[in-house]
Amino acid sequence: MANEKRVDLTAKVINLCQRRGIIFPSCEIYAVHAGFFDYGPLGVQFKRNIENAWWNRFVVSREDVVGIEGALLSPRTLWKASGHLDSFTDPLVECKKCGLRSRADHLVEDALKINVDGLSVKHLQQMIDKHKLACPKCKGTLLPIRTFNLMFKTHVGATADEADEAFLRPETAQLIFADYKLTQFVSRKQFPFGIAQVGKAFRNEIAPRNFVFRCREFTQMEIEYFIRPNKLDDCLLLGADLLDQEMVFFTAACQENKTDALRMTLRDALAKRVVATRWHAYWLAECFNWIVSLGINPARLRLRQHTRDELSHYSSETWDVEYEYPWGWKELMGIANRTDFDLKQHAKASGKDLAFHDQATNEKIVPYVIEPSLGADRLLFTLLMDAYRETGEGTDVKTVLSLSPQIAPVFVSIFPLMKKDGLAEKAREIFNQLRKDGFVADYDEGGSIGRRYARSDEAGTPFAITVDYDSLKDNTVTLRERDSGKQRRIPSNELAAVLRA
Ligand code: GAP
Numbered sequence: 306m307a308n309e310k311r312v313d314l315t316a317k318v319i320n321l322c323q324r325r326g327i328i329f330p331s332c333e334i335y336a337v338h339a340g341f342f343d344y345g346p347l348g349v350q351f352k353r354n355i356e357n358a359w360w361n362r363f364v365v366s367r368e369d370v371v372g373i374e375g376a377l378l379s380p381r382t383l384w385k386a387s388g389h390l391d392s393f394t395d396p397l398v399e400c401k402k403c404g405l406r407s408r409a410d411h412l413v414e415d416a417l418k419i420n421v422d423g424l425s426v427k428h429l430q431q432m433i434d435k436h437k438l439a440c441p442k443c444k445g446t447l448l449p450i451r452t453f454n455l456m457f458k459t460h461v462g463a464t465a466d467e468a469d470e471a472f473l474r475p476e477t478a479q480l481i482f483a484d485y486k487l488t489q490f491v492s493r494k495q496f497p498f499g500i501a502q503v504g505k506a507f508r509n510e511i512a513p514r515n516f517v518f519r520c521r522e523f524t525q526m527e528i529e530y531f532i533r534p535n536k537l538d539d540c541l542l543l544g545a546d547l548l549d550q551e552m553v554f555f556t557a558a559c560q561e562n563k564t565d566a567l568r569m570t571l572r573d574a575l576a577k578r579v580v581a582t583r584w585h586a587y588w589l590a591e592c593f594n595w596i597v598s599l600g601i602n603p604a605r606l607r608l609r610q611h612t613r614d615e616l617s618h619y620s621s622e623t624w625d626v627e628y629e630y631p632w633g634w635k636e637l638m639g640i641a642n643r644t645d646f647d648l649k650q651h652a653k654a655s656g657k658d659l660a661f662h663d664q665a666t667n668e669k670i671v672p673y674v675i676e677p678s679l680g681a682d683r684l685l686f687t688l689l690m691d692a693y694r695e696t697g698e699g700t701d702v703k704t705v706l707s708l709s710p711q712i713a714p715v716f717v718s719i720f721p722l723m724k725k726d727g728l729a730e731k732a733r734e735i736f737n738q739l740r741k742d743g744f745v746a747d748y749d750e751g752g753s754i755g756r757r758y759a760r761s762d763e764a765g766t767p768f769a770i771t772v773d774y775d776s777l778k779d780n781t782v783t784l785r786e787r788d789s790g791k792q793r794r795i796p797s798n799e800l801a802a803v804l805r806a
Contacts, residue, residue, distance in 0.1 A: 313631075314631050314690060314693060315515065315516070315630075315631050315632070315690070317693065317704075318516075318686070318689050318690055318693055319516050321689075321693070321704060321706075321763065322348070322516070322689070325345075325347055325763065325764060326345030326346065326347065326348070327344070327345055327347045327348040327351065327689075327714075328342050328343070328344055328345070328348045328516070328517060328685075329342065329343055329345065330342060330343075331343045338521070339513050339521075340510055340513030340519075340520045340521035340522070341520065341521055341522050342516075342517050342520055342522075342682070347714040347715070347764055348685075348714070350714040350715070350745060351685060351708075351712065351713070351714040351765075352524070352681055352682070352685055354711070354712040354713070354714065355599075355681055355684060355685055355688070355712050356503050356524070356526065356681055358599065358711055358712055359503065359526045359595075359679070359681075360372070360501070360503060360526075362595055363499075363501055363526075363528060363595075363677075364501045367499075369494070369497065369498045369499060370498065370499040370500070370501050370528060370530075371488065371492045371494065371498070371499075371500055371501070372500070372501045372502065372503075373480070373481065373484055373488055373500055373501075373502050374502060374503075374504060375474075375477065375480025375481070375483070375484060375502060375504065376480065377473055377474055377504070377505055377507075378459070378461070378471045378472070378473055378474070379471060379472065379474060379479065379480065379483070380461075380470070380471050381467065381468070381470040381471065381472065382654060382655075383479060383483060383651075383654075384456065384472050384479070385654065386650045386651050386653070386654030386655070387479050387482075387619075387647060387650060387651070388618045388619060388646075388650065389456060389472075389475060389479075390454070390456070390472075392617075392618040393454060393455055393456060393475055394452035394453055394454050394455065395408055395410075395452070395453055395455060395510070395511050396408065396409035396410060396426045396429055396450045396451075396452060396453075397409065397450065397451050397452065397453040397511055398412055398433070398447045398448065398449075398450050398451075399447070399448045399451070400440035400442065400443060400445045400446070400447060400448075401445055401446045401447065401448055402440065402443050402445025402446065403440060403442055403443040403445055405440055405441070405442045405443070406511060407440075407441065407511065407512060408510075408511045408512045409426070409429045409430075409433065409450045410422075410424065410429055411512055411514070412433070412438060412441065412447075413429055413432050413433060413438065415441065416436065416438050416441070417432070417436060417438075420633055420634070422560075422609075422615065422635075423557075423560060423611065423612035423614055423615035424614065424615075425614040425615075426450050426452070428614070429450060430449065430450050433447060433450070453511055454509075455475055455508040455509050455510065456472040456473065456475050456507075456508070456509065457472065457473040457507050457508075457509050458470060458471070458472055459471055459472075459473070473507035474505075474506055474507065475506055475507060475508050476506055476525060476527070476678070477502045477503075477504050477505075477506055477525045477527045478502075478527050478529060478643075478647070478676060478678065479647070480502065481500045481502055481527070481529045482529065482647040482648055482651055483651060484500070485500065485529070485531070485648065485659060486657070486659050488500050489531075489661065496531055496532060496533045496536070496661070496670070496672055497530060497531060497532040497533070497536065497584070497672075498530070498531055499528045499529060499530035499531065500528070500529050500531075501526075501527065501528045502525075502526075502527055502528075503524065503525070503526045503527075503681070504524065504525065505522060505523070505524055505525075506522075506523055506524070506525045507521065507522050508521060508523075509521060515630070515632060515686075516686060517682040517683065517685070517686045518630070518635070518682075518683055518686055520682065523680050523681070523682045523683070524680065524681040524682055525678060525679070525680055525681070526678075526679045526680075526681055527676065527677070527678045527679070528676065528677050528678075529643070529674050529676050530584070530588065530674060530675045530676070530677075531672035531673070531674055532584050532672055532673050532674070532675065533670055533672060533673075534645065534670070534671075534672065534673045536584075537581075537582035537583070537584050537585070537673060538582055538583045538584070539583070539584075540583040540584045540586075540587045542587055543571075543583050543584075543586060543587040543590075547571055547586075547587065547590040547591075548570065548571050548572040548575075549570055549571075549572060550570060550571055550590055550594075551568055551569065551570050552568070552569075552570075552571065552574075552589070552590070552593060552607070552608055553566045553567070553568050553606075553607035553608065554566060554567050554568075554569060554574055554579055554580075554607070554608050554610070555567075555607055555608065555609040555610065555627070555634075556579055556610045557610045557611065557612045557613065560609075560610075560612055561612065566607055566609075567579075571586050571589070571590055574586065579610075580622075580624070581621075581622050581642070582642065584675050585622065585624075585640065585642055585675055588640050588675050588677050589608060589624055589626075589640055591677070592626055592638060592640055592677050592679070593606065593608070593626055596626060596637070596638075596684070599684075599688060599709055599711070599712055600688070600691070600692065600707070600708065600709035600712075601628070601687065601688065601691045602691055605628055605629040605691065606626060606627065606628055606629075606637075607626075607627050607629075607634065608624045608625070608626060608627070609624065609625045609627045609634070609636075610622070610623070610624050611623040611624070611625070617641065618646075619641070619643045619644070619646040619647060620641040620642060620643055620644075620646075621642045621643075621644050622641070622642045623639055623640070623641040623642070624639070624640050624641075625637070625638065625639050625640075626638045626639075626640070628687050628691075630687075630690065631690070637679070637683060637684065637687055638677065638678060638679035638680070638683075638684070639676075639677075639678050639679075640675065640676065640677045640678070641675070641676045641678070642673065642674070642675055642676075643673075643674040643675075643676050644673055644674070645671040645672065645673055645674070647674065648660075648671050648672070648674075649671055652671070659671065688708065688712065689706065692706045692707045692708045692765060693705075693706060694706075694707055703759050703762065703763070704762070704763045705762040705763065705765075705787065705788075706762070706763065706764065706765030707765070707787070707788050708765035708767070709767075710767040710768075713764075713765045713766060713767050714745070714764060714765060714766075715745050715746065715747045715761075715764055715765075715766040716744045716745045716746065716766070716767065716768065716804070717739060717744055717745075717746050717747075717766065717767075717768040717769065717770060717804060718746070718747045718748075718749055718757070718761040718766050718768070718769040718770070719732050719733075719735055719736040719739070719746060719747070719748050719749070719769075719770045719772070720732065720748075720749055720750065720754060720757045720758075720769060720770070720771050720772070721733075721750050721771075721772045722754065722771055722772065722773040722774070724750050726774070726777075727777060728772055728773065728774070728776070728777070729750055731772050731776055731777060732748065732750070732770075732772040733748065735770065735772060735782065735797055735800065736748040738800075738801075739800065739801065739804075742801040744801070744804060747761070747764075747766065749761070754771065757769075758785070761787070762787055765787075766787065767786065767787045767788075768784060768785065768786060768787065768804060769784075769785045769787070770782050770783065770784055770785075770800065771783040771785070775794075776797065780796055780797050780798070781794045781795060781796050781797065782794070782795065782797050782800065784800070784803065784804075
């Protein structure tokens with residue numbers, strides 16, 4: 306889609322989500338809090354397909370990664386140790402007059418139409434002062450920036466004691482660190498190995514926006530990959546295919562010097578110390594390639610390094626895979642080198658020895674961690690934006706979601722040409738058989754064939770089968786491909802094999 310057409314793409318995708326019940330605001334009948342969303346029948350299947358594709362690629366098909374599922378609520382002690390209680394904050398500005406609270410970086414971005422990713426609180430305050438920025442609602446004076454902790458707090462049991470305070474996890478990662486020792490023991494994994502988790506995370510975002518891109522409850526898919534500290538460059542998985550792959554690197558230096566991003570191979574990025582370690586480089590390429598394998602246009606992806614001011618408290622180096630959204634280049638996922646920060650913090654706070662005792666060398670090892678972290682909702686929204694197309698002209702414009710068959714919510718639609726003369730019965734027979742064969746299928750007999758194709762294309766269904774009068778005679782059906790519109794006749798008993806291929 307050309308750039309000018311992308312301007313209203315966000316509104317169109319959100320409209321489609323609401324119209325087809327893919328995603329919609331949670332508790333809409335009460336409409337109290339922004340930033341919470343519910344997924345309808347198409348949306349929940351789509352999200353599950355994405356999570357399953359991630360799990361299959363990064364857990365099931367790998368020998369070096371195992372999975373866990375941690376609790377959503379954890380004690381204050383864990384979040385104090387991880388640093389989230391003190392440092393997991395966003396810059397908040399409040400209007401002196403009307404009390405409106407905004408995120409300082411968003412306010413500066415919206416007012417000055419610039420990207421301020423990576424700027425410190427001090428720098429943001431300087432920009433607000435220099436440009437005399439005022440409240441976006443009433444033009445009142447803004448109070449100085451404060452920091453606002455993003456965690457949701459509650460108490461466990463009928464108590465108000467600080468010791469019983471608990472927080473909904475703002476990242477799934479900390480449960481992996483808390484469970485790390487036991488998980489390594491029971492899975493008998495040697496370094497390097499990873500622990501993966503898919504689950505909910507909660508952040509009391511000051512200003513949730515852009516639909517599910519930034520919400521208050523979302524799903525993360527995270528891996529903590531544990532490596533001996535002296536083996537960060539010892540990555541046998543980084544073969545020539547990955548080393549020779551070109552990607553776009555928007556380095557911290559490019560951002561500081563205001564120069565363009567650099568296109569180079571991973572081999573050059575390592576040689577020039579753009580990326581510090583080979584394991585980090587490996588995970589950058591793995592994540593980038595998986596995202597592309599889901600059908601996202603690689604020309605809209607780049608790697609952006611966090612600037613020194615922007616790095617999280619636990620990170621020595623972080624790269625975001627960014628996507629070019631209609632509202633600019635923004636983080637789709639992050640890949641951080643968390644060093645040994647978290648395990649050391651938890652060992653100190655809990656008094657438990659979290660080091661690995663290497664019997665061969667009699668060494669105590671606290672591993673370093675590379676962390677690929679991706680939001681399932683954000684990825685889903687990105688896939689929708691990237692797959693959205695319009696065909697036809699004027700009043701005949703039709704929406705098509707060109708989603709990859711591996712993640713599309715419905716794999717195949719089945720239509721009888723007419724409801725009468727036994728066509729509906731024949732079509733239902735095929736529908737039931739395909740579901741037995743493991744396909745997510747949809748049966749639709751309402752309206753003209755053209756309208757049914759349009760409904761199916763709009764839901765991103767890659768294949769449609771039509772049962773007509775010839776089907777009753779020779780047991781063949783028409784199989785139509787969504788993107789090419791190509792149709793071919795095939796025997797119905799070969800459908801499962803053809804669709805699988
Ligand atoms: N454990 C590291 C971590 O949580 P993060 O960059 O804060 O790092 C990782 O989050 C990913 O989670 C992001 O790249 C994004 O995909 C997703 N994410 C973060 N905040 C989100 C939000 N408010 N709404 C939706 N997705 C979010």
